[in-house]
Amino acid sequence: MAKARLAGGGAAALVIAAAQQWIPGAGPVASAADCADAEVVFARGTDEPKGIGQVGSAFVDSLRAQAAGMNITTYAVDYDAGKLQLGSGDGAKDAIKHIKTMAASCPDTKIVLGGYSQGANVVNIVVGNPIVGIAWGPALPSSLAENVAAIATFGNVANRSGTKLPSQSAMFTGRAIDLCNPTDPICHAGEGNAWSGHTDGYVPVYTTQAAVFAASTLVAGSSLAVPGFGPPTANGQLPGYDATPPGYGTPAPIYASEPRGSDHLPPGYVPSAPDPSFVSGLP
16 A cells, blocks of 8 residues: 555656646746857848848858857747838837847857848847837847847948947947948948849848858857857957958948948949839838
């Protein structure tokens, strides 16, 4: 009888243990073994299907190649990336919520925040630089700023809206890069714009450049090195790196305060004439 009671107790313990595997909050949120070295939190562009989008995927692929040896996962910001441009605030809230969750469950995982097109505006809001005149919601709390190792935006409308870019945010000095194809009418005001400069102008040249920049921040303070560049410097930067694939040359990052001109074009690139079908505004 005693053995039967003991056996019954053991079975009950197994049932309780099994239940803890699926009851929310019953067990530990995560262990160090469950956490990635880094996670890319990326907001896709307008009208792209759910996920991280074409630019986000190219950026992540290049980042994994540059930071070989690191386990890098992804999180697709959940928001309505429709043409009416009404989802940026919700996207920022979702990104901030996820970063808070990661900080609590995987505090050592380094976050790389990125966005393309409308997704770049999601990032603007997260860092506290929303489009002038529109109150989208609160920014990422400053207490979580150190969890974000790098930021990269592509085709950011803040370039031509009078809004500060993420790279100009005091919280993320030296950890953000904003890239604008000089033929992209969304971020570049000037001659030579064509809609294809926005839709097709970021892969692979600018996504690779951003990946090398982000990789340099991820490997800072670690024994890892970006392939072909040697170990990072004390501040995690890799001065003089060539951020582009062979044959493309080295395009420079374009910021709101910089002149727009042919000096930012990849070698051999000839800008096309403006697309008459383009309607001014966000994509």
